[in-house]
Structures are given as structure tokens and as C-alpha cells.
Amino acid sequence: MIERFPGLTPTRSRAVVHDDLVLTVAVAPDPVTPSMYEQSVKALARIDESLALCGSNKSKILSAIVYISDMKCKSEMNRAWDEWVDKANPPMRACLGVELEPPHIVEIVVTAVK
Incomplete structure (x- = not known):
């Protein structure tokens, strides 16, 4: 069974759960600052x-893909990540430089278990 949690627009889900697998995507909410760290x-x-909405938490993240608009700012994103991540259960993580829809400069995709 697939359970979908509504996003801010009718054509996007905030998160999706299939059995014990949780998938979610996030950007900073409005108003958006130009700071990669923030x-x-x-x-x-x-x-x-x-993750909490789906019955999970960051200690159960399997993998994360971080999309950023400027790889020169990766250290700012890494600082935020290092402050946030569960150091006892660090997930696999990839970071890719891409064009994002302004004003967003970071988007994070996570796969976790319940």
C-alpha cells in the first residue's frame, strides 16, 4: 500500500510511504534567504x-541526495548537514550541483525506513 502526504501544491506529495520505506523531498520554506547555510x-x-509525519526520524535515513545551485557554497551546506545529521547513523549522501528554481538554492531528497 502507498500512503501519500499532501504537499503545498496539488500535484506534489510532501512524503510517500510504501510499506516501511519513506521518501521525502524538502526545500526551505518561504520566505527564502539567499544563504546556503540558512x-x-x-x-x-x-x-x-x-519523517516524523511518516513515523520515522533522521536516524533511519538510508540515503540522501542534496542538490545545490552553487558547488562553491558546498561547505556552507556541509556545515548545516554536520550539525543536523545523526552521527551514530550517518546515511549515504551525494551532493550534486544543478540549476534550481530561484530563490531556492538547495533541495534535499531522502529515503528512510520507518
Whole structure:
């Protein structure tokens, strides 16, 4: 069975659960600052909220893909990540430089278990 949690627009889910697998995507909520660190902190907080909504938490993340608009700012995102991540259960993580829809400069995709 697939359970979908509604997002802010009717064509996007905030999170999806299939059996014990949780998938979610987050960007910083509006209003968005131009700071990579601040957007990363806010997006990670939304990941926490979405995981909790699905009965999970960051210690159960299997993998994460972080999309950022400027790889020169990766250290700012890494600082936010290192402050947030469960160091006892660090997930696999990839970071890719991509074009994102402004004003967002970071987007995080997470796969976790319940």
C-alpha cells in the first residue's frame, strides 16, 4: 500500500510511504534567504517534520541526495548537514550541483525506513 502526504501544491506529495520505506523531498520554506547555510538548515528541519509525519526520524535515513545551485557554497551546506545529521547513523549522501528554481538554492531528497 502507498500512503501519500499532501504537499503545498496539488500535484506534489510532501512524503510517500510504501510499506516501511519513506521518501521525502524538502526545500526551505518561504520566505527564502539567499544563504546556503540558512536554506540548508530550514530544508533539513522540513526533512525532520516529514519523517516524523511518516513515523520515522533522521536516524533511519538510508540515503540522501542534496542538490545545490552553487558547488562553491558546498561547505556552507556541509556545515548545516554536520550539525543536523545523526552521527551514530550517518546515511549515504551525494551532493550534486544543478540549476534550481530561484530563490531556492538547495533541495534535499531522502529515503528512510520507518
